[in-house]
Structure formats: C-alpha cells, structure tokens
Amino acid sequence: MKSSIFLFSLVILSFLAELSDAKIACPTGFALVNQQKCLKIFPNHLKHLEAELDCTHFGGTLATIHNAIDNRAVSNFAANAGVQNAWIGVFCFENQTTSCYYDDNSGRLSYNNFIPGHPRLDNGYGGCVYMTTSGKNAGQWSSGPCGVVGLAFVCEVPTTVADPTCLHNFNGNCYLPSHELTGSPPNATYSDARGICHSNSAELASIHSHQEVDFIRTIYKDLDFYSVLIGGQVSADGNNVTWVDGSDFDYNYMNPIGQTDGNCLQMNTIKSQTNNGLWSKFKCERINYFLCKRKIGDAVNPKFKSVASIKDKPTHTINLADASHCNSTLFLAPGIVTTLGYPNSVEGIFCTWKIGVLGAYRVGIYFTDFSINGALNIYDEYGNLIEAPSISRYPFQALGPTNLVSMTHDSRYDKPGLYHGFSATILPY
Structure with a gap:
C-alpha cells in the first residue's frame, strides 16, 4: 500500500514539474x-x-x-x-x-x-x-x-509555450523552415525531408486552422518560394489525406481548382498572390523547400491516427432545390454553392446568393465547373460588379475585396441551351 502511494506521489510530482516547465x-x-x-x-x-x-x-x-x-x-x-x-x-x-x-x-x-x-x-x-x-x-x-x-x-x-531556442513559436509549436536549418540541404524529396525533420526532433508540418496558415505565410512573406512541402499524404484514389505526425485532418485548405498531381502536399507561398497559403498535390519524388514542426516539449509521434476525406471538407452545401436558399440566405463559408439541380439541367429561376466569410478574411470563389447560358454577375458588398463570367470556362477563381459578396444568375435559359450549371467552392482568403 505504501509503495502504491509513493508511486502515485511520484507521478503527481512529475506532472507538476512538467506544468512548471511548460511556461x-x-x-x-x-x-x-x-x-x-x-x-x-x-x-x-x-x-x-x-x-x-x-x-x-x-x-x-x-x-x-x-x-x-x-x-x-x-x-x-x-x-x-x-x-x-x-x-x-x-x-x-x-x-x-x-x-x-x-x-x-x-x-x-x-x-x-x-x-x-x-x-x-x-x-x-x-x-x-x-x-x-x-x-x-x-x-x-x-x-x-x-x-x-x-x-x-x-x-x-494564441498563447504558446516559452522556448528560447525556437525562432518561429506559435500556439505551442516550433516551426523549422528548411532554408534556416544548418547541416542539411534546403530542398529535398518528401522522404528525405521527413528524415531531416526527424533529425531536428520534428516532423513535416501539419496545419489545423486558418490562423496557423497565416502564421506560416508570414515565415515566407519576403521570400521568392513558389511552395513548400508540408506533412500531408494523399491516398491513391486522391480523396483522402493523412497528416504524418498523427494529428487529425480537422482543417482543409486544399485548392479546389488545383491542377497538380501527386501523393504529397505542398503549400502555395507565392508572395504576389493575395490568396496564397492554399494546398495542392505534389509528386513526392520531386525536391522542394519544406517546413518542419515540433510540439514544444514533446517527442515526435509519426504514427497515423486519422483519415479525412478531401471531398468531405468543406461540408456546408446549399441545396438550391429548396427555394428558401435562393434569394434569401446568407451563406457562410466554407462550403459549396451550385445552380439549381446541378449537374443536371432543370427549369431554373432567377437566383441571388449572398455569401460571407468570418474573421479577418475575404471571400474566395473557386469555380470547379462552369457551364451557363448568360452571365453570373458577381458583386462586392457595395454593389460594384467584380466579374461576370458566362458560357463555359475551365476552373477559375473570383476574389472578393471584402468578407461579403453577392451573385445573381437567371438559370431559366441554361437547360434550353444544353448548359449544365456551375459548382463553386467558397473559401476565406
């Protein structure tokens, strides 16, 4: 009994010591x-x-x-x-x-x-x-x-944990960009990048919020890097992503109109693009800059824990078959908006969509499919026309200047002209 109490006391003391160390x-x-x-x-x-x-x-x-x-x-x-x-x-x-x-x-x-x-x-x-x-x-x-x-x-x-050895400290994590590491090349394949991260008691970075995206963007804001490798792996069918550090895939910032291929992930860091930070697929055997991340005070855990579907996030879809979503609803990103009955042409109506994003962000509209007769008018919150795409187009984006935009389209003429409508993913940027 005494030995059990003694062991319990040691556990409590150890826990309190960890709390005091994690300032x-x-x-x-x-x-x-x-x-x-x-x-x-x-x-x-x-x-x-x-x-x-x-x-x-x-x-x-x-x-x-x-x-x-x-x-x-x-x-x-x-x-x-x-x-x-x-x-x-x-x-x-x-x-x-x-x-x-x-x-x-x-x-x-x-x-x-x-x-x-x-x-x-x-x-x-x-x-x-x-x-x-x-x-x-x-x-x-x-x-x-x-x-x-x-x-x-x-x-x-967010509050963080004190670590005088960490140059890029955010929310209890230390970020180690490859170009700042000593004794290793700044560019590497995915496999070699993981090895370099491990040698620095870290793992390729996972990302779990838009605030974390913002912090990482700041690391690269003055550099001319096209992209950096992050710690995501894409399944063979292209629909699922896992973080190699074992954390949940609980936030998705995949580029809806990305045209790249591969089973690894890169993050766009082009400083001239206002909506950089989006993720896209990358061929694992190619070399690139990369970003390591370690939990301050914790050992790396590279074990896979969760799998999430790229297609499952964002999840909020407006069902325009319900007329109440047309002409009245404020739709908050992230999510997907489509024409009535998409991808099948149906007898449509004149619709207005009012779209908003929360926080310190603006509305990004990423059209993954676009085939309409006439124009889709996209306005900023003050009623100024941003863009009026029409007919059929390859995937493209329209970026709002603030956190509110509206769109109007008369879909009554889509079906007679054999147009099947549009689908757009809404993301903050």
Whole structure:
C-alpha cells in the first residue's frame, strides 16, 4: 500500500514539474492578459479590414471577448495605452446580436456588451464592431462602418509555450523552415525531408486552422518560394489525406481548382498572390523547400491516427432545390454553392446568393465547373460588379475585396441551351 502511494506521489510530482516547465508565454510584443490571452495594442488608426489583415500577420485576429472578465481586461488594456475606441474581433451581418460572429471562427457571440440600439447596420452604420474604453460607455460595444472610419485596434494570438531556442513559436509549436536549418540541404524529396525533420526532433508540418496558415505565410512573406512541402499524404484514389505526425485532418485548405498531381502536399507561398497559403498535390519524388514542426516539449509521434476525406471538407452545401436558399440566405463559408439541380439541367429561376466569410478574411470563389447560358454577375458588398463570367470556362477563381459578396444568375435559359450549371467552392482568403 505504501509503495502504491509513493508511486502515485511520484507521478503527481512529475506532472507538476512538467506544468512548471511548460511556461505559458506570448510572442514578442504581445502581453499576457488574464493568463489566457496574448494581446497587442496598435494605436495607429486603420479601417476595419486593414486592422484585421495586420493581425493575420501574427497568426492572430482582432481580440475576441467571450465573457465579462475578458471584456474588462481588454477595455483596461486599451485604455492604459491611451486608446479611446478600438476595433474588436466581432462582425454582425444584421441588426440582431444573433447575426454576430467572432473573428476566431468560434461561432456566434456567447457574450456581448453592445450599447442600446446596436448592432445597427442601417443609416450609415455597419457590421464592424468597436469598443469604447473611456467615459460612461467604457467597455461597451458599438457597430460602425467598416470601410470609412479608422480606429486603433487590439490583436490577439494564441498563447504558446516559452522556448528560447525556437525562432518561429506559435500556439505551442516550433516551426523549422528548411532554408534556416544548418547541416542539411534546403530542398529535398518528401522522404528525405521527413528524415531531416526527424533529425531536428520534428516532423513535416501539419496545419489545423486558418490562423496557423497565416502564421506560416508570414515565415515566407519576403521570400521568392513558389511552395513548400508540408506533412500531408494523399491516398491513391486522391480523396483522402493523412497528416504524418498523427494529428487529425480537422482543417482543409486544399485548392479546389488545383491542377497538380501527386501523393504529397505542398503549400502555395507565392508572395504576389493575395490568396496564397492554399494546398495542392505534389509528386513526392520531386525536391522542394519544406517546413518542419515540433510540439514544444514533446517527442515526435509519426504514427497515423486519422483519415479525412478531401471531398468531405468543406461540408456546408446549399441545396438550391429548396427555394428558401435562393434569394434569401446568407451563406457562410466554407462550403459549396451550385445552380439549381446541378449537374443536371432543370427549369431554373432567377437566383441571388449572398455569401460571407468570418474573421479577418475575404471571400474566395473557386469555380470547379462552369457551364451557363448568360452571365453570373458577381458583386462586392457595395454593389460594384467584380466579374461576370458566362458560357463555359475551365476552373477559375473570383476574389472578393471584402468578407461579403453577392451573385445573381437567371438559370431559366441554361437547360434550353444544353448548359449544365456551375459548382463553386467558397473559401476565406
């Protein structure tokens, strides 16, 4: 009995030692607030989208607030920096709080502190949300026009674990780009790249959120690399992906119109492309730059644990056979939109789609199949025509300038002209 108690005590002491060694930390320039938030104040005044994009350069978002304690902490944090009003990570699509979502993709608001009458999107107001930090409205939120007013802002990134040996530290992981490794070539085949990662106590990188994509993009933002190898392997039938570090394939950023082939994955890092970061297939025997990743304080586990279908993600599909999805529904990415009855031609109707993305991102529309009679008109949120593709086209993309776009098409003339409609994958970029 005594020996069992002694062994149990050793286990507890070992666990506590690991906790003390794994010190919660924030990236350079960010402050740890409430032992759970890494925040940084930017006093320069930017429009909402500009502020959001600045936060993505750190792999973060505008600050998200999920309870009254965090609300007070963020308000005090901004006020102590001399900021009176600051953008926060909330966007509202309508005048009700149920239409408001967090920037970090955690869903609808679970807490809010709007002043009476807000959110308000009409009469010159808008869906972007800011916090007042002084006076009688200190700590309260208001909605305002996204593209008109410039305000200070608060960025938030995930907490991480302190590691003085790690140059690229994010969310408890250390990232090791091949061009920074010593004693090994910066380019390698997939198999050799894995071996080099293993020699650095790491594995080819898996990716699990858009924020992680943003962080990795920042590593390569000043380099002229076309792409880098990451740790995905594609099944022989091309439909399934596994991460070689054994983690779940719980986030998908495959390029819907990618034309490459192979059983390994690469991430687009072309700095001139605003929507870089997408993944595509890559031939494993070819050499390329690559990215290693290790869990700070943990050993590498290369065992496969899960398989997810590329075709299963994104999963939200609008069924246009249900007329309520036509002309009325706000569709939030990621997902797929199609013409009525696609891929079979049916007697259609005039349809309007209103499409939005959450967080610090803009709408990317990737047409994987396109065959219509007449034009599909694509508008930005202000009603300006972005593009009007028509007839039959090879896979192509249309990129919205903000987080809202709308599309209109009269499909009544598709079937008589033997056109079968379109299918488009919607992704944030």
